Amino acid sequence: MSHNKIKIGSATPDQNGDVTLNLTDLSDVSGTPSVDQFLKYNGSGWEPVPGGSISSVEYIFIGRGEASAYSNSPHGTGSFSSSDTIYVYDTAPSNTITGATITKTSDWIESITLPAGNYAVSGQTNLIFSSSGYAAFGFYDSSNNRLSQLGVIGENRSSGAGGGGDLAYSILELTASTTIKLRLYAISGTIDTGSNQGNTPSEAGLIVIEKLG
């Protein structure tokens, strides 16, 4: 008869009857942690994860340079006016922000609804002009209140914006669920019609949103 048959977790006694129990002998711990790793609960047990993987930022990423004629967007084939929505094309937008939704038509993103919180938003586009000018744009809410600073494009952008940047970027502090969209603020000269924009807006269009703490 042996008294050493007992097993604790997955550890068994040595010839002296001593049991050396390691973390990995426990029933609900999987894997072997390495230096600088953490234990993370996965819903049923604990698993080691690298330090870099324990923090994460919720984000939305729209715009991978895919080609689609802008006339396919809800804008259609017509001309542009100074308060038009700017549509951004993406057949597989990424959205990890809990509670956020993306509204789109035929893969053209029209708006994004964000839950209350703080967000860093980046927006960008490119448009073809039929006469020299500029187009300024930024993020707006559904009541057409401007929420962000503006980006501006066009050969004559210095005349309207003093030479600002191509990227609309701001931090939004939303106290309630808010629907935002990329929209023109002002234009000068003539932006070519939707028919003549070709793939330029779809390839250049971009919206990146990072949720902040």
Added chain:
Amino acid sequence: MSYKKITVNNQAPNTSDEISLNLSDIITVASPQPNEILKKAATDWATETPSNTSKAVIDWFYNEASFSNGTYYYDQGDYFVPRRSSGEFHILDNISFTTASSSYSPPTSSALIQSFRFSPSFYPSGAVILFRAVVNPERFSGSDISVQWRVGRNVTLANSTPIGNIAYSNTKYGATAYGLYVCTETAEEIGLRVVYKTGNMELTNRAHARFQQITAKRLA
């Protein structure tokens, strides 16, 4: 006499003389939720939600070092090749790189980088990297360049995979190229490629290097 009276942290053996232990049989772990991590508290252990901060993994900074790139022009399909030999990439967090060495690099040079590699040892499958770049090559009159972050090593533009918008720039435009890369189980290579161009652009020189931005951060 019974040999089964033994208990370990109040857990008794089963009929096979096995005592199954969970972490909570050894330390106090109150109601952990998925994705929470273990943290030592004053007396017991606690769980907490990981912070939602991103981590810097790449940053390029022109440190005023004197250099000459020679005269090399970008072609469509080329890697955009920032300098690296004077510590310009002052942040490269466990990221290896391939120096300019392919037919898609304007010159072959160990002083320039064509692409980055994310080892699964440090960036496991599912890790998310957000790239960002504003390029500033030497621009000749009437020239423009459009760049895009793409996955693929020494392959044609058509055989590489775009991961972000196409960023156009000339002397009056300066768009930002973003790229979202989700790490896989293999160490793929990510580089900035010249998708379109008009006219001639040379490698970024010293004066213009101060206005060039290349960064990446880990989101998840």
